[in-house]
Amino acid sequence: MWRDLLQQQRGDNPPRLSVEDAIVLYDEADFNTLRMVAAERRRRVNPGNEVTYLIDRNVNYTNVCTINCQFCSFYRPPGHDEVYTQTYEEISQRLAELEAVDGVRVLMQGGVNPELPLEWYTGLIEFLRKEHPEIALDCFSPIEIEGIADVCDMSTLDVLTALKGAGMHGLPGGGAEMLVDDVRLDISPKKGSAENWLRVMMEAQSLELTTSATNVIGFGETSEHRIKHMERVRTLQDQSHENGWSGFTSFISWPVQLENNTFGKRNRGNNRYDLGVGPTEYLRHVAISRLFFDNIEHIQASWPTMGLDIAQMAILGGADDIGSTMMEENVVSASGTTKTCALEVELQETVRRAGFEPRRRDSDYVLLDTPHVGLDVQGFPSPPPLQPSK
Numbered sequence: 001m002w003r004d005l006l007q008q009q010r011g012d013n014p015p016r017l018s019v020e021d022a023i024v025l026y027d028e029a030d031f032n033t034l035r036m037v038a039a040e041r042r043r044r045v046n047p048g049n050e051v052t053y054l055i056d057r058n059v060n061y062t063n064v065c066t067i068n069c070q071f072c073s074f075y076r077p078p079g080h081d082e083v084y085t086q087t088y089e090e091i092s093q094r095l096a097e098l099e100a101v102d103g104v105r106v107l108m109q110g111g112v113n114p115e116l117p118l119e120w121y122t123g124l125i126e127f128l129r130k131e132h133p134e135i136a137l138d139c140f141s142p143i144e145i146e147g148i149a150d151v152c153d154m155s156t157l158d159v160l161t162a163l164k165g166a167g168m169h170g171l172p173g174g175g176a177e178m179l180v181d182d183v184r185l186d187i188s189p190k191k192g193s194a195e196n197w198l199r200v201m202m203e204a205q206s207l208e209l210t211t212s213a214t215n216v217i218g219f220g221e222t223s224e225h226r227i228k229h230m231e232r233v234r235t236l237q238d239q240s241h242e243n244g245w246s247g248f249t250s251f252i253s254w255p256v257q258l259e260n261n262t263f264g265k266r267n268r269g270n271n272r273y274d275l276g277v278g279p280t281e282y283l284r285h286v287a288i289s290r291l292f293f294d295n296i297e298h299i300q301a302s303w304p305t306m307g308l309d310i311a312q313m314a315i316l317g318g319a320d321d322i323g324s325t326m327m328e329e330n331v332v333s334a335s336g337t338t339k340t341c342a343l344e345v346e347l348q349e350t351v352r353r354a355g356f357e358p359r360r361r362d363s364d365y366v367l368l369d370t371p372h373v374g375l376d377v378q379g380f381p382s383p384p385p386l387q388p389s390k
């Protein structure tokens, strides 16, 4: 049956994959054939030979959080002696370092900090907008928006409207993890239902904030859970397009990191077995996502969790984007990844060695002029990279 399904997906006008058929492909399709069909689809959706990437920086402005996700080793509860909240000036310094390397976007995310009112966030956005007018400010995530709404007794739509008015460019799709409540409520019981994440995202899209969809796998869920997550994202994307909104720019998935789950409690939760995802399963997930999402243009590879080698395999099997330079990452890396920054030359070399042309983009996937960044005779990037603040 999987052969027939994949054959149908190879045509010029392939039928939309149903949940049931996608589960069959997920569980049964030959790995290499599945990836070949996903690569063909990628070339139809994104013609040409370019793989895009973004020069950006992560900023994790606070680690104070009350949500206590079981897989998270980044957060600290209010009152803990390791809590921090960066000042406007400290955050601005990070953006100055981003400007120095031609960066065009900051992705700023933190915990759900009950001590910060809406005015702190709008003040920050206005300050950064003034100091760094060329940097797109993609900030927070649906659960942070819900946290601000709770603190200020406002609706999430009003919070988003205020942030957009202050100059926020986008709402990244963090915190989606698994949009299936029996998994979600097990791993992050205080994060609320899948419905909340989808509602806040829809509100952001109604305001034409730039949004992306994410998906974390490896909590012990089934392939059916994973496809149902994709179905919820695909349905919201349909609704947004029907409303004339842009919807999600991209779909980004990665495996949960649990090697250093000392502060999170996942290793002691209800489901302590079958955790994590290896490279083959991750690449299968990327390929299925490319075939399933007939309404999301860009599928992104995840080098921070999988490494550049597996990210290279992902762009050969359905992904058309290799993510961003990031410069720092403190949330996922607190639980196990070791690489938190990619140099532009690394992304370019990874893309070239897979047979594609690397191309800079902005947060909205608008293509940008792209210098050829090379290695000097000793194998070091030239010019040498700036060291980010710690």
Ligand code: SF4
Pocket: 065, 066, 067, 068, 069, 072, 073, 074, 075, 110, 111, 112, 143
């Ligand atoms: S993943 Fe985010 S919401 Fe969950 S505990 Fe960590 S910082 Fe808080």
